Amino acid sequence: MSDYILEMNGITKQFTGVKALDDVNFKVERGEIHCLIGENGAGKSTLMKVLSGVYPYGTYEGDIVFEGQIQQFNEINDSVKAGIAIIYQELALFPDLTVYENIFAGNEIRKGPFVDWNETIVQASKMLKKVKLNVDPETLVKDLGVGKQQLVEIAKTLSKNVKLLILDEPTAALNENDSENLLELLKELKAQGITCIMISHKLKEVISIADKATILRDGKTICTLDAHKGEISESVIIKNMVGREIEDIYPKRVDHKVGETVLELNDWSAYDPQLARQVVKGANIHVKQGEIIGVAGLMGSGRTELALSIFGNPQNYKLQGEMKVNGQRASFKHTSDAIKAGIAYVTEDRKGNGLFLIKDIKSNVTAAHLKGISSRGVLNLNEEVKVGASYKDSLHIKANSLEQLVGNLSGGNQQKVSLGKWLFTGPKILILDEPTRGIDVGAKFEIYTIMNELIREGLSIIMISSELNEIIGMSDRIYVMAEGAIKGELSKEETTQEAIMELATQ
The missing domain is CATH 3.40.50.300 (P-loop containing nucleotide triphosphate hydrolases)
Incomplete structure (x- = not known):
């Protein structure tokens, strides 16, 4: 009989009439590494936000069962107290604070009314050993590379006695060595009894580390594959992710x-x-x-x-x-x-340097070549709409309208907008x-x-x-x-x- 640490049953989540999740069922066994995969916009992050309390109880349909109990998380702190921790792509660290201050931020070790900094440093050192990070706990986080910052973030979650660790694209910004080290660490955490859910687009990582993989498509559960039954392969994952075989x-x-x-x-x-x-x-x-x-x-x-x-x-x-x-x-x-x-250059950092996330599609597409939609120094807004619509169609940008904010698009569609922006310069x-x-x-x-x-x-x-x-x-x-x-x-x-x-x- 399976020992499920987590069951998400019949989860449905809507935004202004659009179903982001449609009767999703997702089960994770205790002590396994379970990968959650799917195309951008498939509903992976939305599902994890439901689980972690970002979308509170009552804003979705269905049940979250954690360690055998139905949960009603109204905020992130509720899921943290239950033993669930999520690490996003954008790390939630304070760059100008030390490693030990970051590890216990919001979870300070106190001696009476005061923070016990000596004990904080001692316990932080223990957490660093757990994640195999050999740095001085008094180092400022901004002086660490991205790979080491990722490990500090994991150490921070371990300090809260986490039972279920969720990682959203943990290797997206890491080089190959740091990625391999992180995957090895997840295997060690698994051996220590910590269950992991990992969202990843990197199929080789999924194949190398997953005990099981659940695939979402268009907000629905498509299937769960079991590595121990030989079901996880690149071709099978791709077919189920995109609904067709990509030879x-x-x-x-x-x-x-x-x-x-x-x-x-x-x-x-x-x-x-x-x-x-x-x-x-x-x-x-x-x-x-x-x-x-x-x-x-x-x-x-x-x-x-x-x-x-x-x-x-x-x-x-x-x-x-x-x-x-x-x-x-x-x-x-x-x-x-x-x-x-x-010459045009599409940056690797589309969110930081490539796009205006708080502006809409048409504004972003024309941003690098405003002269192309101007007459005597005055912007022609009708021309802006025509240009935006042209690139939305030719690059197959999936969006409700040209007025949709780029920050609300999936990563793939953001990249297409970035590409369109530079193609408009000719x-x-x-x-x-x-x-x-x-x-x-x-x-x-x-x-x-x-x-x-x-x-x-x-x-x-x-x-x-x-x-x-x-x-x-x-x-x-x-x-x-x-x-x-x-x-x-x-x-x-x-x-x-x-x-x-x-x-x-x-």
Whole structure:
């Protein structure tokens, strides 16, 4: 007989007449790692917000049964007291406080009316050992990398005697080493009796760590797969997530023609005065019309710095070397110069730097090229609507209307808006920095299809990606970077994961 620590039965949640969750059933056995997966907008985060009390009892239909008791959580503190903790992608830490202060923030150890800081440091050290984080508890959180901050967040939850730990895309912002360390930690927590629910778009992670995986689609429970019965595989997950089989996640190109060289860098270097070091060292690359050029490398290898140095140098690096655009020497003093020359850059941080989350779709799409909807310095709002509608249709942006706030869209649809924003500038060279980070497999397929359409129309794409399969599956040629330098160039025929990693670790 199964020992369920959690049962969510018949959960239905509506927003202004739209069913975000429709009779969802979700069961988690004690001591397992259970992955919750589905496309963006499938209802995963909504379900977890119901569970954690963000959406309080009475705002949804159905029952939450935790440790055999029906629960009525009216706020997050109610679920925390019951032993449920959730860690979101955006970590809830105080950067200017120490590690030990963060671990016990809101849960202070007291001696009479005062906080016992000595005991706090002792207990924080114990929590850090549990998560295998070897740092001084008096370190400021802002001085830690993202991977270590993630572990501090987990230590914080463990200090509250958590029984069920929920992680929402925990590895989205981590490099491969930090991701592997985190997954190993989850296995150790499982051995200590802590049950985990993990939301993830990374299918390899799901396959490697999940005991079970429940798939949601369009707010409904599709199925629960059991790893111990051999039911969890990439093809089965994809089929159930998107409702169809995607034989090849990287769509084939039709009538693919490569033209003349459109961008060339010769002995190109960038020095960062703030870091007091070179972030790009003597790079030599060329990009032809109709090509997708992949730029691979580990975190910190200089990939984004290379992109920014091309795109008008917004970080004010000290640049050396030669850049040619369409055979002519080019020197950009500002990003606007790069845009005029036909270069666009879709940032890896769409929420922080790429989009105005509190503005609607049409405002975001036209934001980088207001002259395109202006006459004598006055915005033509009718033209703004036409442009927004055009990109909403052509990029298949799923939204109720053009007036929908971008912050309320799924990750995949936000990425399409970001892409539309830069396509409206009329680029010839499009730099995509981590174009599918944090989006599901169905949205990835759509982004890849759009990329193929763009190069068929004559655009050139420089794609930076940490996903080796993506780099290999989409690129015509690949440059591999390490420590700011181009370590090698690989043709499609000679590219393997091993070949990339060998160059990336030189």
